[in-house]
Amino acid sequence: MDARLIVRVQAEPFDPAAEMDALAKLHDDIGAVASFVGYCRSEGGRLAALELEHYPGMAEDEIERVVHEAVTRWPLSGVTVIHRYGVMRPGDGIVLVVTASTHRAAAFESVEFLMDYLKTRAPFWKKEHRADGSVGEWVEAKDLDDKAAERWQTRS
Amino acid sequence: MDARLIVRVQAEPFDPAAEMDALAKLHDDIGAVASFVGYCRSEGGRLAALELEHYPGMAEDEIERVVHEAVTRWPLSGVTVIHRYGVMRPGDGIVLVVTASTHRAAAFESVEFLMDYLKTRAPFWKKEHRADGSVGEWVEAKDLDDKAAERWQTRS
């Protein structure tokens, strides 16, 4: 399996189009490119920003582990995962996952798998900055996310 | 539900980036944009092109029906579906589906639902043009596609 795997943890914005294009053009037998972009939300105007803290080094390692797990599970030609840290404003992209495969099911499922695992395993933490200027809370992890990640353990 | 719904059936190429951007920027509480692009494949060099025939009028109607079904099932802020017809070379995008939502599960599931239904209900037919210049076959529908579409009928 010589899939093209790209993992980046960065402060800079990313360009979903460029990343998708790169995977679509890997070779002539890419039939499917699936992608997901997670954005910072204002939560009805309540938030001015989200601040993402991360564990440098481990963040990259952990995402790479999850990406390698994905390419052993699905026949993928390419995977790109970019996760940002720092201060995000509503509308800013926080995380990008793109996968390319000959077949659509592999592309779909692997993007979903990667997102579920990133949410629960990648060492990132979100802190709210409230629109009223006050210091916000650290976002609490959702049980839902653990459940989403767990479902992959019963497969394969 | 005032979702922004766009359905286009066209010969011209589409720009996934522009379509995703438009949905991402709909409002401040878009948390998730999921997309799928289906490409023309060469099948290991066997094919020079795919020719897509469609039923004008019905193609648009049928896709719109499926899109409306999707927005009744998931809380979506926007849906864009573009399906091309005409001659596609390997690497050309044939179909684009993008959905935007506050929550990621809705974005993921609705893209998958839309693709499954497009494959089995939208009146398009693919004919192969072989790399050796000979006239190819009409692509046969896969049972797999019907099965993929059927699974949505047991839910909700």
Place this chain on the structure above:
Amino acid sequence: MTEIKLIYFAWVRERIGLAEERVDVPASVQTVEELAGWLQGRGEEYAYAFENPAIVRAAIDRKHVKPDALISGAREIAFFPPMTGG
């Protein structure tokens, strides 16, 4: 007799050799299935197109229909193979 517009796509179109036509259908032909059967008798191109009628799909006025759908009142009936878009 009712005049109906028929449209054909993909290999159904190629086998019949026509993209569309207007035909006078006898009143005894009431369903899509019966219409396909009646078309089969119109010549060998039609017999070839409908040689396996179970796999030919139909739409009435741009909506998918089942073989037992009534054709009464239809403006446009289409016959085509299973779809392979997406």
Place this chain on the structure above:
Amino acid sequence: MTEIKLIYFAWVRERIGLAEERVDVPASVQTVEELAGWLQGRGEEYAYAFENPAIVRAAIDRKHVKPDALISGAREIAFFPPMTGG
């Protein structure tokens, strides 16, 4: 006594008031769970950070570990809340 580098993230970091530190850990402290318990006794900031030790997660040398993981040989141990990336 073994010297270990500890790193804290998010509200664990804020409560302790330090991003990282090097501590001398007594030999009796063998697991991550025991280390968290031992840290709790180092002052009220630590007691606050680990007031609900079941929800604090740990990594040894940048890999997630369970509470019963042995700390022997660790170069770097991190404590942090459940992750909320993605």
